[in-house]
Amino acid sequence: MISVRNLTVTHGRRPAVHHVSFSLAPGSLTAVVGPNGAGKSTLLRALAGLHPPSEGRIEGLNAGDVALLPQQAQMDRGFPLSCRDAVAFGLWRESGGFRAVRDLRRVEAALEAVGLQGFARRPVGTLSAGQFQRVLFARLLLQDAPVILLDEPFNALDARTSADLLAVMRRWHGEGRTILAVLHDLDLVRREFPDTLLLARDAIAFGPTEQALSAENRLRARMMAEAWAEDAGTCQRAA
Amino acid sequence: MYDLLIAPFTEFGFLRRALVGCLALALSAPPLGVFLMLRRMSLTADVLGHGMLPGVALGFVLFGLWVPGLALGGLLAGLLVAVGAGALARATGGREDASLAALYLAALAAGVALVSWRGSAADLSQLLFGSVLGVDDAALLLMAGGATLTLAFLAFAWRPLVLECFDPAFAQAVGARGGFWHLALLGLAVLNLVAAFQAVGTLMAVGLMMLPAIAARHWSREVGGIVAVAVGLAWVAAVGGLLASYHLDLPSGPAIVLAAAALWALSVLLGPVDGLLGRWRPGHHVEG
Numbered sequence: 001m002i003s004v005r006n007l008t009v010t011h012g013r014r015p016a017v018h019h020v021s022f023s024l025a026p027g028s029l030t031a032v033v034g035p036n037g038a039g040k041s042t043l044l045r046a047l048a049g050l051h052p053p054s055e056g057r058i059e060g061l062n063a064g065d066v067a068l069l070p071q072q073a074q075m076d077r078g079f080p081l082s083c084r085d086a087v088a089f090g091l092w093r094e095s096g097g098f099r100a101v102r103d104l105r106r107v108e109a110a111l112e113a114v115g116l117q118g119f120a121r122r123p124v125g126t127l128s129a130g131q132f133q134r135v136l137f138a139r140l141l142l143q144d145a146p147v148i149l150l151d152e153p154f155n156a157l158d159a160r161t162s163a164d165l166l167a168v169m170r171r172w173h174g175e176g177r178t179i180l181a182v183l184h185d186l187d188l189v190r191r192e193f194p195d196t197l198l199l200a201r202d203a204i205a206f207g208p209t210e211q212a213l214s215a216e217n218r219l220r221a222r223m224m225a226e227a228w229a230e231d232a233g234t235c236q237r238a239a
Numbered sequence: 240m241y242d243l244l245i246a247p248f249t250e251f252g253f254l255r256r257a258l259v260g261c262l263a264l265a266l267s268a269p270p271l272g273v274f275l276m277l278r279r280m281s282l283t284a285d286v287l288g289h290g291m292l293p294g295v296a297l298g299f300v301l302f303g304l305w306v307p308g309l310a311l312g313g314l315l316a317g318l319l320v321a322v323g324a325g326a327l328a329r330a331t332g333g334r335e336d337a338s339l340a341a342l343y344l345a346a347l348a349a350g351v352a353l354v355s356w357r358g359s360a361a362d363l364s365q366l367l368f369g370s371v372l373g374v375d376d377a378a379l380l381l382m383a384g385g386a387t388l389t390l391a392f393l394a395f396a397w398r399p400l401v402l403e404c405f406d407p408a409f410a411q412a413v414g415a416r417g418g419f420w421h422l423a424l425l426g427l428a429v430l431n432l433v434a435a436f437q438a439v440g441t442l443m444a445v446g447l448m449m450l451p452a453i454a455a456r457h458w459s460r461e462v463g464g465i466v467a468v469a470v471g472l473a474w475v476a477a478v479g480g481l482l483a484s485y486h487l488d489l490p491s492g493p494a495i496v497l498a499a500a501a502l503w504a505l506s507v508l509l510g511p512v513d514g515l516l517g518r519w520r521p522g523h524h525v526e527g
Contacts, residue, residue: 045408048412049412050408050411050412063412063414064414066412067412068408068409068412070406070408070409075405075406075408076277076404076405076406079277079404079405080277080456080459080460080461080462080464080465081401081405081461081462082461085401085461086405089398089402089405089406089409089413092402092413092415093413093414123460123461125460126460143413
């Protein structure tokens with residue numbers, strides 16, 4: 001059980017995630033939904049240990065248990081690296097960083113599992129956005145983590161690519177991994193995700209998807225003030 | 240042909256020493272340059288090169304043209320700039336490129352002022368642009384030692400460096416300590432620049448590091464290939480530059496950097512990866 005208690009994560013003094021509490025059962029499949037700037041990516045980064053919380057706790061989660069799919073915009077897509085080498089980094093924790101990966105068959109198998117057979121030697125700089133996302137999924141496959149965090153995994157992908165990658169995600173779910181995914185497509189969330197966290201800096205709702213995404217909750221999320229109040233005082237909410 | 244290419248090296252010991260030193264540096268500096276380029280820090284290398292000048296100048300004022308003194312001063316000043324620019328940018332909320340620009344202008348001016356204060360125009364010219372005559376035993380040891388240390392480091396830290404350049408967030412998430420390796424990379428870059436300045440001068444030392452790296456980008460699509468090509472180009476530039484320096488009576492630094500620049504221009508023009516000629520050629524393509 002992963003439990004997030006009263007989590008606040010700030011950029012400077014501005015909270016991006018504000019006093020959020022929820023818990024994830026092992027093997028659960030949960031969507032994170034909310035407007036732009038609601039703190040969704042920040043929440044994932046905090047769970048992955050990339051952004052220390054300024055308040056609150058994350059319990060039941062070891063750094064080695066988490067694999068994060070970042071948004072592509074945060075990576076150097078023109079980097080001179082073959083698909084095989086990019087995917088092989090998924091074995092980092094297992095093989096250590098300083099030796100070459102010996103078992104290339106597993107890397108090839110991961111590429112095949114995401115529909116990239118024959119791409120091993122292709123430079124990642126020559127891939128389309130969809131193919132690059134497949135490479136990142138293959139890397140996640142090799143990481144073999146019990147907890148998988150996906151930041152907008154199906155954004156800007158064509159129907160076939162998202163269907164393929166969705167199948168990979170379902171497979172992970174079937175294997176009993178805990179999955180938390182940031183998504184904007186509410187139809188997809190309703191179809192595929194049993195549980196949803198509706199986030200607008202504060203947690204608006206958490207629970208079964210239909211209830212969390214009720215019209216009333218969505219309206220409350222939409223009311224999140226995007227502007228910073230210049231005269232905002234220090235938050236006094238009890239830790 | 241023999242007179243043109245071989246004779247200068249068989250006849251003159253100082254030219255042989257410069258050649259050995261430059262070949263050693265051409266083996267270690269370009270790979271560092273490749274990693275700096277891949278991190279979009281090509282200009283940072285330039286700043287490190289200029290940043291070490293006041294240290295070298297202070298060494299000159301205190302010890303004269305004594306290699307260990309010059310090298311120590313350069314190393315300390317270069318490291319200070321490397322670490323200081325990042326720290327200053329973070330502490331003041333400014334941009335790193337702005338801090339770097341400010342630091343390197345100040346460093347260059349301070350260095351030139353210090354050398355002019357105590358030295359002659361010839362001393363200044365030697366520190367800025369290098370002299371093959373400056374490569375004595377101490378300098379040669381520094382060049383070879385720096386190259387050895389760099390190659391050992393690269394062999395050990397290759398994968399963390401590649402990962403840190405490609406996807407720093409992932410590197411952090413899997414505990415690869417990318418920041419540490421990055422800092423070590425900057426430290427070694429300074430060491431290579433310090434080792435190089437005897438032969439090619441403080442202003443020109445960066446040329447042997449960055450130009451082959453930037454040129455090699457046009458010959459390969461993989462980090463390993465880029466590094467191999469960069470080293471090859473740097474060797475050609477080192478030999479060609481020293482020969483040009485001898486035959487045309489040029490300072491060795493600009494001669495080597497010009498040779499590297501010529502290879503870069505060729506690469507931009509002819510290189511199979513994003514080269515200009517490939518772009519102009521009418522569109523033949525393989526079967527879809």
